[in-house]
Amino acid sequence: MPKSVLTVLLACALVVFASADAMAHKMKVFAAVEGDEIVGYAYFSPGGRVQRGQIAATTKDGRQLAAPTLDNDGNFRFLITERADILITVSGGDGHQAQTLIRAENLPGGSPSPAPSPNQSETARNAPSIANDDVLVRTLELAVERQIRPLREQLDAYQEKIWMHDVLGGLGIIAGIAGLGWGLSRGRKNPSNQENAR
Amino acid sequence: MAHILDGVLAAPLLVTGGTLGAAGVLYGLKKLSADRIPETGLMAAAFFVASLVHFPIGPASVHLILNGLVGIVLGWAAAPAILIALFLQAILFGFGGLTVLGVNLVNMALPALLCGGFFHLAAKGGNRRTIVIAAGLAGALGVLLTCLMVVMSLGLSGYPFWSTMLLVIPPHAPVMAIEAAVTASCVGFLLRVKPEMLGLEIRRSCPNPS
Numbered sequence: 001m002p003k004s005v006l007t008v009l010l011a012c013a014l015v016v017f018a019s020a021d022a023m024a025h026k027m028k029v030f031a032a033v034e035g036d037e038i039v040g041y042a043y044f045s046p047g048g049r050v051q052r053g054q055i056a057a058t059t060k061d062g063r064q065l066a067a068p069t070l071d072n073d074g075n076f077r078f079l080i081t082e083r084a085d086i087l088i089t090v091s092g093g094d095g096h097q098a099q100t101l102i103r104a105e106n107l108p109g110g111s112p113s114p115a116p117s118p119n120q121s122e123t124a125r126n127a128p129s130i131a132n133d134d135v136l137v138r139t140l141e142l143a144v145e146r147q148i149r150p151l152r153e154q155l156d157a158y159q160e161k162i163w164m165h166d167v168l169g170g171l172g173i174i175a176g177i178a179g180l181g182w183g184l185s186r187g188r189k190n191p192s193n194q195e196n197a198r
Numbered sequence: 199m200a201h202i203l204d205g206v207l208a209a210p211l212l213v214t215g216g217t218l219g220a221a222g223v224l225y226g227l228k229k230l231s232a233d234r235i236p237e238t239g240l241m242a243a244a245f246f247v248a249s250l251v252h253f254p255i256g257p258a259s260v261h262l263i264l265n266g267l268v269g270i271v272l273g274w275a276a277a278p279a280i281l282i283a284l285f286l287q288a289i290l291f292g293f294g295g296l297t298v299l300g301v302n303l304v305n306m307a308l309p310a311l312l313c314g315g316f317f318h319l320a321a322k323g324g325n326r327r328t329i330v331i332a333a334g335l336a337g338a339l340g341v342l343l344t345c346l347m348v349v350m351s352l353g354l355s356g357y358p359f360w361s362t363m364l365l366v367i368p369p370h371a372p373v374m375a376i377e378a379a380v381t382a383s384c385v386g387f388l389l390r391v392k393p394e395m396l397g398l399e400i401r402r403s404c405p406n407p408s
Contacts, residue, residue: 026292044259052365092258092365097203167250170286171243177282178239185232 027096029055030156031088032149033106035142039077042070042090042098045157049074053092060085083107100156108141200263200344201249201287202302204295208355215301215351219281222307226277234275237395241268242279246286249293258369266340267381269310270317270333271388271395276310277303301351309343317385318397329396330386337381338374345370 027050031040038057042050055076057066065086066078080086086102207215230238248264268276281303287293294302313336320332345367352366353359388395 044254048254096259097206166290167247170246170290173286174239174243174246174282178235178242181239182232182235185235 027053027090027092027098028156029088029090029098029100030153031100031102032152033080033102033108033145034077035138036108037077037079038086038088038102039075040088040100041074041076043074043157050090050092050096053090053096056089058087058089060087080107108138200261200302200306200348201284201294202298202305202348202351204297206295206355207298207301207351211301211351211354212297215298215304217300219277219300219303219307222274222277222304222311223281226274226279229274230278234272238272238275238279241272241276242283244268245280246283249283249287250291253372255369255372258365260369260373262373262377262380263306263341263344264337264377264380265306265310265344266313266317266333266337266377267384269307269312269314269340270336270381270385271314272310273314273397274311276314277307280307280310305347305351306344308347309340312343313337313340326386326389329389330382333385334378334382338378340381341370341374341377342367 026045027042028045029040029042031038033039042053042055044050050070051072051074053070053074055068055070056064057068057078058064059082065081068076068078070076070090083104085104086107088100088102090098245264245268248262250261252259252261265276265280268279272279281299284294284299284302284306285296288296288299316339317332317336320335321329324332349359349363349366352362385396
């Protein structure tokens with residue numbers, strides 16, 4: 001192959017690798033529990049937020065729980081009505097689709113019921129402290145959710161990052177298959193050439 | 199989005215796509231001669247990388263397809279080349295599903311074949327200018343045909359036909375323009391340095407100096 005062709009190809013390769021930020025995209029959806037609601041957003045990874053799409057929140061066996069709408073920033077929120085695994089599906093209408101699952105154990109559970117007490121006054125004394133504990137637990141849950149949310153968002157986005165080593169690996173596999181195919185086909189041809197030469 | 203994901207299309211469509219795709223690949227391999235293998239690998243690599251370059255167009259996000267150029271250079275060998283590229287994109291980046299591999303292959307390779315055929319018809323016996331223009335048209339046509347086939351695939355799986363068409367085709371208009379330019383310039387370049395890669399007989403306007 002002429003040197004000029006190789007040079008051009010090399011230049012193209014460099015351009016592509018330099019523009020690594022413009023790499024391919026996938027639609028993703030991130031969702032987190034916030035108090036009584038599920039709050040989240042749909043986005044392209046890499047890229048911006050999804051502005052147009054349909055969201056469905058269903059149980060694992062397909063029962064519809066909610067159908068919130070996306071705002072201009074791709075955000076959505078809906079109330080948690082059931083303590084079950086919630087599957088959130090976002091479709092972009094052009095074939096893009098993304099899903100995420102919120103497990104039931106991550107949903108805010110009901111507070112543990114106080115042990116039945118025979119003594120009325122004891123119950124009266126215990127009631128305020130149990131109520132306080134309940135509020136404290138809920139507040140703590142909310143605070144922790146808020147704190148780890150950026151971390152979860154980062155992990156979610158990280159999963160789909162296109163790594164350069166994957167691109168190089170793919171190119172290497174293609175080159176390898178081509179080389180193998182070419183080498184094997186030449187091997188098959190050579191014996192007959194040698195026969196004819198004799 | 200030209201690469202369709204798992205779970206979007208109906209099962210009968212997946213089977214049809216898989217069968218057609220397999221048939222196309224087998225035929226492409228049969229017609230592939232050993233000396234064309236390096237070019238096939240090169241085009242597969244180009245296709246693999248091209249689909250990674252994306253542009254956000256308004257609310258949508260589109261990417262280069264480059265199947266026009268692949269069809270022009272490889273002809274029937276475009277099928278195995280695109281198959282390998284799509285397969286690697288699916289397993290390395292999750293770009294496009296594996297069950298839909300057949301359908302995605304047909305959606306991209308069939309236009310490649312058609313555009314390659316169109317190019318060779320339009321460029322036959324023409325001068326350099328005709329060839330380059332034909333290449334540009336083939337490049338744009340490749341993208342348009344792929345979009346139409348994607349819309350058809352989605353439509354046959356229950357997506358509303360007209361709104362899907364509006365969602366898929368207009369955002370790809372810039373891609374068509376870019377690919378027309380890229381294909382035209384690539385073919386123009388190959389005409390100068392390695393015209394046999396295009397399988398064309400070139401009508402020279404002046405006698406060969408050598």
